[in-house]
Amino acid sequence: MADLTTQDVDAFTNGRLAHDAAQTARLLAAGLGAARRYCGWHVTPPNADVVTLDGPGSPLLVLPTLRLVSLTGVVEEGITADLAYVDWSVRGLLRKRTGYAGGDYGLGHCWTAKLGGLTVSMNHGFAEAPEWQSAVLSYIDRTSLAASVGGRETVGPFSFPGTTVASGTAFTDSEKMLLDLYRLEPSV
Amino acid sequence: MAETVTVSPAAGGFDRYGNPITPGTPVVLPTLAVAPGNTQLQAGEGGDLDDVQFTVYLDLDSPIQDDDAITVRGKQCLARVQEWRSPWTGRGGLVVFARSTTGKGG
Numbered sequence: 001m002a003d004l005t006t007q008d009v010d011a012f013t014n015g016r017l018a019h020d021a022a023q024t025a026r027l028l029a030a031g032l033g034a035a036r037r038y039c040g041w042h043v044t045p046p047n048a049d050v051v052t053l054d055g056p057g058s059p060l061l062v063l064p065t066l067r068l069v070s071l072t073g074v075v076e077e078g079i080t081a082d083l084a085y086v087d088w089s090v091r092g093l094l095r096k097r098t099g100y101a102g103g104d105y106g107l108g109h110c111w112t113a114k115l116g117g118l119t120v121s122m123n124h125g126f127a128e129a130p131e132w133q134s135a136v137l138s139y140i141d142r143t144s145l146a147a148s149v150g151g152r153e154t155v156g157p158f159s160f161p162g163t164t165v166a167s168g169t170a171f172t173d174s175e176k177m178l179l180d181l182y183r184l185e186p187s188v
Numbered sequence: 189m190a191e192t193v194t195v196s197p198a199a200g201g202f203d204r205y206g207n208p209i210t211p212g213t214p215v216v217l218p219t220l221a222v223a224p225g226n227t228q229l230q231a232g233e234g235g236d237l238d239d240v241q242f243t244v245y246l247d248l249d250s251p252i253q254d255d256d257a258i259t260v261r262g263k264q265c266l267a268r269v270q271e272w273r274s275p276w277t278g279r280g281g282l283v284v285f286a287r288s289t290t291g292k293g294g
Contacts, residue, residue, distance in 0.1 A: 016278050145277045156272035157245065158220075158281040 057113030
């Protein structure tokens with residue numbers, strides 16, 4: 001599934017946010033940005049990425065992803081690793097195998113402890129993340145209304161409830177619950 | 189489960205070929221609420237006057253307009269439609285005054 005588009009926002013809001021309006025594009029970019037910042041990674045769709053990480057100083061390297069599609073390169077303190085000696089999981093965990101020749105820093109098969117000492121190239125991201133996209137669309141729909149009127153709105157005899165956001169986030173409890181399925185564990 | 193009403197689009201007028209326009213297919217609509225209004229029953233020699241009014245609240249885009257026939261709680265009524273729409277958000281709803289009058293009393 002491709003990334004969300006303004007056409008998706010148009011369909012979700014029954015045409016209230018037109019796909020060719022500049023405001024829709026702005027709201028979509030803000031919604032995707034907020035959700036990705038909350039989750040700690042881009043989530044979907046799969047794409048190539050290069051990240052620089054602080055070395056953990058331990059045998060286990062945790063990449064900032066929940067769906068590693070392929071590992072294309074690891075550079076540890078400037079030395080390119082032989083990927084034949086690196087085990088990786090779909091979850092984004094990396095370990096060195098015996099015989100790893102890219103440099104052995106620290107004890108045993110530990111990764112370097114140097115800050116910014118690792119550069120990893122990878123393809124990662126979920127091909128399908130309908131719950132996540134649904135939460136983003138809900139956020140866009142809600143914030144586009146809230147920007148005009150705030151919370152509760154009364155129109156003649158009709159009254160529409162306001163929404164409350166979960167503590168410490170920009171999302172409602174139901175949106176947060178869906179986004180949490182794709183969120184990285186917060187680093188300590 | 190929401191209470192429903194049945195709306196039959198009004199007949200009347202003529203199409204571009206001069207043929208009379210027939211009533212549309214009745215549709216059943218869920219309501220947001222139905223409020224009872226004034227009622228009057230008056231006996232008379234020429235037939236009893238029975239006047240019943242309802243106010244029906246519908247979703248904004250419900251397919252109903254003025255002079256459509258609407259059946260509310262078994263009463264065949266004539267519809268008068270008010271549209272409430274927020275200028276800021278586009279949210280709102282329809283308020284339909286439905287009135288059924290039969291007989292003439294007196």
